Each structure stands twice: as structure tokens, then as C-alpha cells.
Amino acid sequence: xxxxxxxxxxxxxxxxxxxxxxxxxxxxxxxxxxxxxxxxxxxxxxxxxxxxxxxxxxxxxxxxxxxxxxxxxxxxxxxxxxxxxxxxxxxxxxxxxxxxxxxxxxxxxxxxxxxxxxxxxxxxxxxxxxxxxxxxxxxxxxxxxxxxxxxxxxxxxxxxxxxxxxxxxxxxxxxxxxxxxxxxxxxxxxxxxxxxxxxxxxxxxxxxxxxxxxxxxxxxxxxxxxxxxxxxxxxxxxxxxxxxxxxxxxxxxxxxxxxxxxxxxxxxxxxxxxxxxxxxxxxxxxxxxxxxxxxxxxxxxxxxxxxxxxxxxxxxxxxxxxxxxxxxxxxxxxxxxxxxxxxxxxxxxxxxxxxxxxxxxxxxxxxxxxxxxxxxxxxxxxxxxxxxxxxxxxxxx
Amino acid sequence: xxxxxxxxxxxxxxxxxxxxxxxxxxxxxxxxxxxxxxxxxxxxxxxxxxxxxxxxxxxxxxxxxxxxxxxxxxxxxxxxxxxxxxxxxxxxxxxxxxxxxxxxxxxxxxxxxxxxxxxxxxxxxxxxxxxxxxxxxxxxxxxxxxxxxxxxxxxxxxxxxxxxxxxxxxxxxxxxxxxxxxxxxxxxxxxxxxxxxxxxxxxxxxxxxxxxxxxxxxxxxxxxxxxxxxxxxxxxxxxxxxxxxxxxxxxxxxxxxxxxxxxxxxxxxxxxxxxxxxxxxxxxxxxxxxxxxxxxxxxxxxxxxxxxxxxxxxxxxxxxxxxxxxxxxxxxxxxxxxxxxxxxxx
Numbered sequence: 001x002x003x004x005x006x007x008x009x010x011x012x013x014x015x016x017x018x019x020x021x022x023x024x025x026x027x028x029x030x031x032x033x034x035x036x037x038x039x040x041x042x043x044x045x046x047x048x049x050x051x052x053x054x055x056x057x058x059x060x061x062x063x064x065x066x067x068x069x070x071x072x073x074x075x076x077x078x079x080x081x082x083x084x085x086x087x088x089x090x091x092x093x094x095x096x097x098x099x100x101x102x103x104x105x106x107x108x109x110x111x112x113x114x115x116x117x118x119x120x121x122x123x124x125x126x127x128x129x130x131x132x133x134x135x136x137x138x139x140x141x142x143x144x145x146x147x148x149x150x151x152x153x154x155x156x157x158x159x160x161x162x163x164x165x166x167x168x169x170x171x172x173x174x175x176x177x178x179x180x181x182x183x184x185x186x187x188x189x190x191x192x193x194x195x196x197x198x199x200x201x202x203x204x205x206x207x208x209x210x211x212x213x214x215x216x217x218x219x220x221x222x223x224x225x226x227x228x229x230x231x232x233x234x235x236x237x238x239x240x241x242x243x244x245x246x247x248x249x250x251x252x253x254x255x256x257x258x259x260x261x262x263x264x265x266x267x268x269x270x271x272x273x274x275x276x277x278x279x280x281x282x283x284x285x286x287x288x289x290x291x292x293x294x295x296x297x298x299x300x301x302x303x304x305x306x307x308x309x310x311x312x313x314x315x316x317x318x319x320x321x322x323x324x325x326x327x328x329x330x331x332x333x334x335x336x337x338x339x340x341x342x343x344x345x346x347x348x349x350x351x352x353x354x355x356x357x358x359x360x361x362x363x364x365x366x367x368x369x370x371x372x373x374x375x376x377x378x379x380x381x382x383x384x385x386x387x388x389x390x391x392x393x394x395x396x397x
Numbered sequence: 398x399x400x401x402x403x404x405x406x407x408x409x410x411x412x413x414x415x416x417x418x419x420x421x422x423x424x425x426x427x428x429x430x431x432x433x434x435x436x437x438x439x440x441x442x443x444x445x446x447x448x449x450x451x452x453x454x455x456x457x458x459x460x461x462x463x464x465x466x467x468x469x470x471x472x473x474x475x476x477x478x479x480x481x482x483x484x485x486x487x488x489x490x491x492x493x494x495x496x497x498x499x500x501x502x503x504x505x506x507x508x509x510x511x512x513x514x515x516x517x518x519x520x521x522x523x524x525x526x527x528x529x530x531x532x533x534x535x536x537x538x539x540x541x542x543x544x545x546x547x548x549x550x551x552x553x554x555x556x557x558x559x560x561x562x563x564x565x566x567x568x569x570x571x572x573x574x575x576x577x578x579x580x581x582x583x584x585x586x587x588x589x590x591x592x593x594x595x596x597x598x599x600x601x602x603x604x605x606x607x608x609x610x611x612x613x614x615x616x617x618x619x620x621x622x623x624x625x626x627x628x629x630x631x632x633x634x635x636x637x638x639x640x641x642x643x644x645x646x647x648x649x650x651x652x653x654x655x656x657x658x659x660x661x662x663x664x665x666x667x668x669x670x671x672x673x674x675x676x677x678x679x680x681x682x683x684x685x686x687x688x689x690x691x692x693x694x695x696x697x698x699x700x701x702x703x704x705x706x707x708x709x710x711x712x713x714x715x716x717x718x719x720x721x722x723x724x725x726x727x728x729x730x731x732x733x734x735x736x737x738x739x740x741x742x743x
Contacts, residue, residue: 074647104649115644119662119739129648163738183648 002087004050009082014039042068044243057234065243108180112192123160129183170201279348282377316374411440416586504550513537524730552693559618571630614691625674633667669732
């Protein structure tokens, strides 16, 4: 499996696009170029690396060039300039035959308006990508069996003989998903795949995709105009505006450190509580072993803004917390194990919305732990509130 | 080659180019096509303009046409008749023999109730409607009781053969038109010609080449009936949802796989509408075809006209209408059947 690398990819629509490249590089803007020459900029000088096995989301409003960009990855659209490397090979150099093989074997696609073949049954639709390359009838029959498996995986078992027009939108897109999954292609291009669905169905499909992806680890390039969807699905997110990339980063990067004014405006209305996780927002905590003498802990806490130390057992798991005042008031012979108070803890993947209620249980900051219960850091109440209110100083501040 | 024939050859090219020019959709064609077509327009304007100016200045009118196109066409057809007349005559006889066999089979070998039942069965298969099947039986019984069974079957056999030829030529042409914008730009004015040129105009050379009779009738019917099939085939294929075609391409289908596996199957309802239109147009040609010796209902209408028997003309015309209704309903029902599961639904 290889990464996909885009280098300076530019697409200009119009009769003589190549002549306008210099003008574009000199910084001509979209409106002027359209007015003066009748050319439209689809994609402007995009360089990206899409990691294999991850979900890469390209997000932008309509007309931002995101759908154009994704069509470059299987050359449904040819760029005006630039390179697109897949496994280190420039796919723009493929001859028609090699390109067809590339499309058959390496990529698959899911479309906004499903683009199912209305004259084929659900089963035939799901098997299409396989049957395009089938040589004889036996192979075709084997392909139908393979397709049957994927139809069951997307939850449509029993609908194999139906036609797309007999299914609801959500079910049709499941067929589209099965068709894309069935070819075993490592790259799945999803062009606004869930945008045409009702919010509830959309959420269901997102969950299904996340479940499938944890198991299959395909390289997914997901196009959307919905920021919540992008933040939910994306391991990395690229935000596009007017054909250019504004920012690429993890969902937390985008929310916490918007690179441009445009991105900042974009994320204003996001429900951060559902996106930011305890792990991403945690502060460094003072972590002490159960057997350490209280005096040593006091010394460690001296000068800390939050005088709390988390007590870890021999395996590093959370045992409780002690504060400076508790240590000062303690009997001289008391051990940390005896002094430690229970403290609420949150797994690193928990979103802030769910962490917030935990703060009601105790005045101490919530401990952030990993899957095994080991302490990773802490999350004070006011930091959670500040994060939700989007008045956030950088981490560690 | 004489100057006159050279001149008329160029005139023809210029006229065709001018027609192409007016057929071009604005802003959608290659610069070369546009330039060639504009040159044609310019040539026509220049020649007629100069000639007009000349006759105005000198004050005399030319004795013969400035562009002796008609004369040259006469000479071309004469030459064809002299050179290939016998050969074409042989073809004609062979085909007439075949059609005659088909015709005799229809009205001599098959008893009319059997024929009516056969069509009723086809109608039921197409529509799953007993009402339509009953309508077909009633229509055929009515034709039989008007004592027009034999001419009706003659007409039906000519129609079937014409339709076969029309589909054999029209379908591939329509498919080619959908695949190439250039070919389409070329065909559009030709189809306009075929549809609007009065049929007598091409009946003359067809009769000179093939003689009077059935084969000429088939040719004339085809010229008149093929355009709607070609246009609707082209249109149907072009109307197929772009995203569906994109999906086929994205999964690595070849152009041929996309055309035959996706585009043509999805265009079938439109193609069927084209077949329906062709049948209706072919029926409209029945009377005209009778003037070049094609037997059948058209001939009965013609007799009615010649002998001043309005009644005979009416019953023959009524039979044509009944035949038209039967064929129209059957093909439409098949069209509707094809349309199921061929529309994109969201």
C-alpha cells in the first residue's frame, strides 16, 4: 500500500488552460480570470500527501474545487499541471490501458447521487467493478458470490434481486458502498457520499463506515461540505477554498489552531464538545508513585499552578489524587496510598461533551487515562469550559 | 469536367456547408468545423452577390441558372442508370421476390383469425392488458369485414421489411451520432433533408434506378422513416445520467463496455420511442408509395381517388388508421415496459 502524493496540481477549465498557468502563478484571482479569459479555476496549486490506510477528508463549500480534486485521483479529470504519484509512480503517465487497470484494481468510487446502474439488480450493481474485468461466465458467477458477501456486510442481505429504484436513498448508497468495497481496491474515493441522505441515515452510514474502516484500513479520500462530518470521519482534514488548500491537519489542529482567517470563520459554529477529546485537550499532570514520601511530592508540587498530584500504582494505573493542602494537613507517617482521594477519570478518546458531567463529581481536575487505565494527564473544569467556548490558549499555557 | 459541372460541384459543397453552419449549436463545435461552415456561407453569399450585381449592372438576366445544380444531378442519375441499371434491377428483383414471399405468407398461409390472435398475444405480452388484446382482435376483425384483409397484409409486410431496414441502418447511425459530435454535426442537416424534402423528389431517382414497385417503396419509406429513430437513439444515449457513466469509467469499464452495457440499455425507452415514431412515419408513406406501384392499402386509397369513390377511399384509410393504432399501442406498451428500472431514482 502506498501513499498518494499530489504535487502542485492545478486545473483550469476552458479552451486554452495551459496559457493561463503563468497568470495563475502570478496570483490572478478566480473572478478576474473568468471575466478576462472565460476560464475557471478548478484546483489551484494543490500539494498533499494522503497517507495509506487512513481516512483523509477534503472539506469545502460548493465550488471550492473539492469534487474536481478527487476526480484527479483516478483521472476522471486531467490536471492542467502537476504530478500525482501513487506508490511513487506518476499516474498521469499511464496510457489508456494502464489507466483502466489502475481504476479497476487500485481505486473505487462512491458518488453523491449514488450513480447506480438502474437497469441492474442490487447484486449486479455490487458486482459491477468485478465483472468489468471478468473473462468468462464462471468468473462472473464467482464475482456475484463475492458481491453477495459485501451486500451482507453493508446490511442489505435479502435485497440482492431488487432494483435500485425499489430502494430508499440510504439503501441505494449502501449498494454504492458495497460496489466500491467489493473490488478490494485499496483506495476508496467518496465524493460527498452521504450528503444526499437524511441526517439520521447519514449518521448511521458514518458509523458504518467508521466500523468498516477500523477493520479494513483502506485509504479513504472523503469529500464533504459538512464540517461535523469531516471532523467525525477524518484522520486528517484538508480545508479547501477557491480551489486552493487553506489548511491540512488533524481535526484538533483545525479546531485549535486555524491557520487562516477563512478556516477560523469556518469553525466558529462547530460543536466543539462533540469533536475535541480529553486526550487532545489534556494538560501535563504531576504523577507520583504510591510509595513516594509525601514530602517529596510536596516539593514537586511547589510552584505548580494546580497543586494536584495523581497517584499511580506499580503499573502506572490511576489510584487517586492528592492536593498540596491535603499533604500539609496529613499525619507525618501517612502514606500516599492512604492519603489519595478518588478522582473522576476519562479515557483519552472521550469527547468533552461527555467529560463535562464528570467534573461535577469532584473539585479535582479529571484525570485523563488510556485504555489500560494509565494516567496520561489531567483536565481541569475551567479548561473544558474554555475549550467549549472557543477561548482557548494553546496547550500548556 | 466542364466548368459548369465543376461550378455546380462547388456550389453543392458550399450549400451543404451553409446548411451545416445554421445547424451548429453556438459555442459547442471545433474551430475547424466552424471555419469550414462559415466559408460555405461566404461562398454562397459571394457568388449570388456578384451575379446579382452583374445582372443589375449589365441589365440582362442569365439564360441558364447561375448554378446548374439540377442539370448536373440529371446527368449523374442518367449515368448511374446507364452504368448500373441492370445490376440494380437484379437486386430489385431478388428483394421483391423475398418480400413477395413474406407477403404471400402473411395473407395466404396464415388465416386471418390466427393472425389476429397472434397480434393479440403480442399486445398482451407487451402490456399485460386484456383490453388492448381485445382491441387488437376487434380492429383486425373490422379490417377483415371491410374486405381489406389482403391489402392490409401487403401493407403490413412492406412495413415490416421497411422497419427492418430502417432499424438496421438507423440504430447504428444513431449510436455513431451519439459517440461523435462531428458525425452528429454532419448528420443533422442530412436528417433535416430526409425529413423535409418532399418525398416525390427522391421518388424520381429511386424509381429511375430501381423501377416501379415494392423495393422503391421500401427505399422511399426508409428515407422518410429513419430520421426519428436516428435522432431519438442519439438523444437517448446522450441523455443517460452523466454520473452513471462516470461510475462505469471509474470502475475501469472500456468505452465499448460503457456503451453497450450502460448507455444503450438505459437509452432503450427512447430508442423504442424512435421505433414507434418510425412506424407512424412509415404508415404515412403508404399512400405516396402506392403511386410508384406498391400494392396494399395505399393503392386502395389511390383507387378511391382515381375512380371518385369516396367510400372506398374512406374504408382503406380507416384500415390504415386501425393498423396504426394497433402498432402504436403495442410499441408504446413495450416502451413503457422497458422504462421500468431504467430511470434514475433518488
